[in-house]
Amino acid sequence: MSVIDIKMSAIYQASHDELPSEAGIFSAEASGISDAIDPLVRQVALAGNHPIGPDLADLAVELFLHLRSMVRTFNDSATGLDLIADDFVRQDEQAKAWLDQNRRYLGDPQTATLPTAPTV
Amino acid sequence: MLVNDGGGTSTSILDQLNPLYTAIAQGLGELAGNEAYMDTLEANFPTTISTPDPMKIPQPDNTRMFIADFKVPGTYGFTVQHGYWGTAVPTSESSPSPMDTQNELTKTATQAWHQAYDAYANAGYGGSAAAFRSWGQNVWEPDTEAMSLGVYGLAGLMTWLQDQLAPSAGWVSPDNAAAPTWLANLKRNWPATSHSSDSFYDFWDDVNDKCALYLDAAERLASTSAQTTATISDFQTNLLEVTTKTKEHVELALKQWQTWKAPSGYWGTGKYDDNSTAKTILGDVSYGTGVIAMFPPAALISGSISVVTGGLTYLIPDKTEIMKATTASTAGDIWDGYYDDVDSVCTRMQKALDVVRTQPPKNSDLASGSMGFESFVRMVQADRSDWTPHPVHL
Numbered sequence: 001m002s003v004i005d006i007k008m009s010a011i012y013q014a015s016h017d018e019l020p021s022e023a024g025i026f027s028a029e030a031s032g033i034s035d036a037i038d039p040l041v042r043q044v045a046l047a048g049n050h051p052i053g054p055d056l057a058d059l060a061v062e063l064f065l066h067l068r069s070m071v072r073t074f075n076d077s078a079t080g081l082d083l084i085a086d087d088f089v090r091q092d093e094q095a096k097a098w099l100d101q102n103r104r105y106l107g108d109p110q111t112a113t114l115p116t117a118p119t120v
Numbered sequence: 121m122l123v124n125d126g127g128g129t130s131t132s133i134l135d136q137l138n139p140l141y142t143a144i145a146q147g148l149g150e151l152a153g154n155e156a157y158m159d160t161l162e163a164n165f166p167t168t169i170s171t172p173d174p175m176k177i178p179q180p181d182n183t184r185m186f187i188a189d190f191k192v193p194g195t196y197g198f199t200v201q202h203g204y205w206g207t208a209v210p211t212s213e214s215s216p217s218p219m220d221t222q223n224e225l226t227k228t229a230t231q232a233w234h235q236a237y238d239a240y241a242n243a244g245y246g247g248s249a250a251a252f253r254s255w256g257q258n259v260w261e262p263d264t265e266a267m268s269l270g271v272y273g274l275a276g277l278m279t280w281l282q283d284q285l286a287p288s289a290g291w292v293s294p295d296n297a298a299a300p301t302w303l304a305n306l307k308r309n310w311p312a313t314s315h316s317s318d319s320f321y322d323f324w325d326d327v328n329d330k331c332a333l334y335l336d337a338a339e340r341l342a343s344t345s346a347q348t349t350a351t352i353s354d355f356q357t358n359l360l361e362v363t364t365k366t367k368e369h370v371e372l373a374l375k376q377w378q379t380w381k382a383p384s385g386y387w388g389t390g391k392y393d394d395n396s397t398a399k400t401i402l403g404d405v406s407y408g409t410g411v412i413a414m415f416p417p418a419a420l421i422s423g424s425i426s427v428v429t430g431g432l433t434y435l436i437p438d439k440t441e442i443m444k445a446t447t448a449s450t451a452g453d454i455w456d457g458y459y460d461d462v463d464s465v466c467t468r469m470q471k472a473l474d475v476v477r478t479q480p481p482k483n484s485d486l487a488s489g490s491m492g493f494e495s496f497v498r499m500v501q502a503d504r505s506d507w508t509p510h511p512v513h514l
Contacts (some may be wrong), residue, residue, distance in 0.1 A: 007309035020228045029280055036273030038265045040345050047352055050256035053491070056348070059341050059497045062504065063277075063334055069509050070327070077320055080514035084311045105391055110385040 004094040008085065012105040013082035023074035023112035030067035030115035033060050041120040056120040068115055077112040082109050121191050131259045138249070142365045144458070145248035147370035149241035150194040153233035154377045157192050158200075159256040160229035165203040167394055172226045184208040188222045192381075193233050196374035200381040240451060248455070255462040256359050259469055263351040266429045271349055274342035275420040282421075284331035291328035294321055316513060336487050337500055339417035344493045346415040346427045347476045351408070354430045355469035358402045358439075362465060365400060366458045367443040373449055384449030401461060403440035404468040408475025408478035413482050441468075 001009070039059035044053035085105075089095045099105060165185070186206045189199050204225050206218035216224070241247045253260075283289060290300045294307035310317040331356065376387045415427070441464060444457035478492040488496050500507065 006305070007311070008306040010302065010309035011311060013302050018300070018302050023237055029277060032277055036277070036345075037264075037341075038270075038272040040270035040349070043262040043264070043267045044348060044352075045260040046258070047473070048466070050470060050473045050477075052344070052348055052473050055477060055494050055497045056341065056345060059337060059500060062497075062500050062507070063337050065343065065504075066330065066334060066507050066509065073323055073509050073512055077323075077512050077514065079501075080512070081311075084514065087309055 002094065004092065005098050008088075008095050008098045008102075011081055011085040011088075012099075012102070015019045015085065016105050016109040017080070018113055019050050019074045019078035020109050023071045023078065025045075025072045026074065027112040030064050030071060032062045033067070033119040036060075037118050038120055040090045053120075057118065060118055060120075064115065064118055068117075077109055078111055080110045091111060093113050132263075133360060134253075136360055137253070137260055137363055138481055140360075140367045141249035141252040143367045144363070144370055146195075146237075146241045146253065147367065147374060148248060148451045148455055149239070150238035150374055151239050151370065151377070152236035153194060154192055154374075155383060156236035157190075157229045157451060158383055160232045161190060161200075161202045161204070162223070164225055165205060167203065171485070182208050182211065184223065184459040186218050190226055192377075193230060194237070194374075196371075196378055198378045198381055214383070216508060231401055236451075240455075251473060252363075252458070252462070256363075256466065258466050259352070259355050259359045259462075262314060262352050262356075264356065264428050265348050267349040267352070269344070271342060271427050272348045274345055278335065278338045278417060279340050281331050281335040285328050289328060291324060291326075291331070301337070306470065317335070319510065319512045320514065323512045326510050330399050330507065330509055338497075339486055340488060340493060340496055342420050343415050343417045343481070344476060346420055347411045348473060349427045350411050350415060350443050351469065351472050351476060354407070354411070355402060355465055358400075359462065361441060362445075362461050363458075365443060366454070366461070369446045369448075370454060373454070376449075387449075399439040399441060400443045400446075401439060401441035401464050402468055402472075404471035405475055406440070407468070408472040409479060409482075411472070412476060412479060417482060417486070421441065 005053060037057060041053045041057045041060075044056065047053075085095075089099050173420050183205050185203050187201060187203050190202050191199050204222060206221040207215055210217055236248075252397065268300065284291065287298045290298060290303070292298050294303045307317065307321070373384070376384065380387050444460045445454050446457070448454040448457040477494050480492050488499070491499065
């Protein structure tokens with residue numbers, strides 16, 4: 001592999017494979033928080049609206065927000081790296097030739113769907 | 121993994137309470153009916169100790185005492201022998217015979233019995249059973265099985281966050297030997313047109329540090345959720361126990377009526393085995409402290425305890441209040457006593473949840489172990505910017 005091949009492979013692998021994969025994992029865990037906390041807090045509300053319910057919801061939302069920030073950062077990093085690589089392809093014939101042979105990296109990376117927020 | 125005791129397939133608390141509510145309502149109706157029946161007989165011919173000797177009460181001429189068997193209705197019905205005043209010698213065909221008077225008295229007393237019974241068993245929509253459901257709704261209504269599924273989910277989040285702290289998770293500098301190959305490759309081949317790679321590596325290297333903070337929060341969230349679920353579940357069990365004892369007590373009172381054929385004041389001493397000395401209702405503060413100790417995060421991860429049934433063994437010595445319903449004898453007093461008992465269960469559950477919310481976990485190895493849950497949540501909200509991942513500017 002040429003130097004350009006190695007460079008293009010490293011950038012596209014990060015932007016199309018590794019970062020979206022991490023984003024997906026964090027997104028699933030963040031959605032898991034919503035799946036867990038929604039029924040919990042709804043049921044606690046039935047126990048006389050005890051204030052521990054809103055406290056549980058508040059902490060779950062904080063955790064969710066941070067994990068969603070992680071997802072966004074992974075997604076944005078993937079998109080940013082992809083744009084940089086695409087820009088390089090437009091300027092460099094060797095880079096374009098590499099992409100022609102690795103067409104699965106054409107287009108935007110499949111970024112992770114943002115997690116579903118808690119409704120409580 | 122956590123112990124799942126399969127509570128989802130078991131009968132719900134309300135399904136267990138409903139037949140008890142109906143039995144109590146009908147039993148109180150029978151007690152009230154017995155009281156009304158005897159009141160009717162006593163109004164005609166008083167025999168109670170506090171009233172004058174019926175033989176000394178002036179009666180119209182040509183009236184004398186008769187004694188007859190009166191059949192008290194109900195599932196726990198009985199026949200009582202009682203006196204009544206009747207015409208000694210009928211003076212005309214229209215004057216009532218003693219049998220006529222007895223029949224009329226029987227009819228009036230039976231009507232009084234049914235009216236009193238209906239007031240408890242059938243009044244309004246669903247009778248007393250509907251009121252009982254309403255009194256304890258804050259306790260029986262939460263679905264603790266649904267809550268426990270949420271706890272299991274949060275325990276899973278804890279495990280995942282713990283995994284992120286291991287070096288093998290790869291949240292390290294690209295120069296670190298534990299860095300994933302693709303990350304090291306990326307650093308060697310970072311595009312020159314990018315403004316800066318540093319912010320990305322700072323972000324990446326910091327993920328495990330952030331996950332350590334999130335783990336602390338997830339542990340508090342999961343363990344407090346488990347404590348909350350266990351508290352509600354245990355007080356549901358307590359409500360069931362209190363209600364079962366009330367139903368048994370009502371049945372006992374009805375059997376006393378059958379035995380003594382008279383109101384409670386005449387029941388033989390020692391024969392009425394009420395369980396009034398047994399503490400039945402859960403404590404609040406001591407319960408809350410206990411349940412906090414029972415559900416540390418480690419227990420959730422090791423799966424050594426079930427959040428739905430785990431507290432039951434702990435609770436046995438923690439019943440601190442004597443029931444009122446089981447110290448009463450009349451329908452009205454048992455009704456009032458059961459109301460107070462259910463109110464006490466509801467209030468104590470709220471206070472136990474107050475403890476879960478405010479008291480720090482004991483002997484905790486959590487970084488935030490010195491803080492109560494409520495304070496911890498406020499701190500996390502205040503420190504939001506410190507918990508936010510590093511920004512990346514490519």
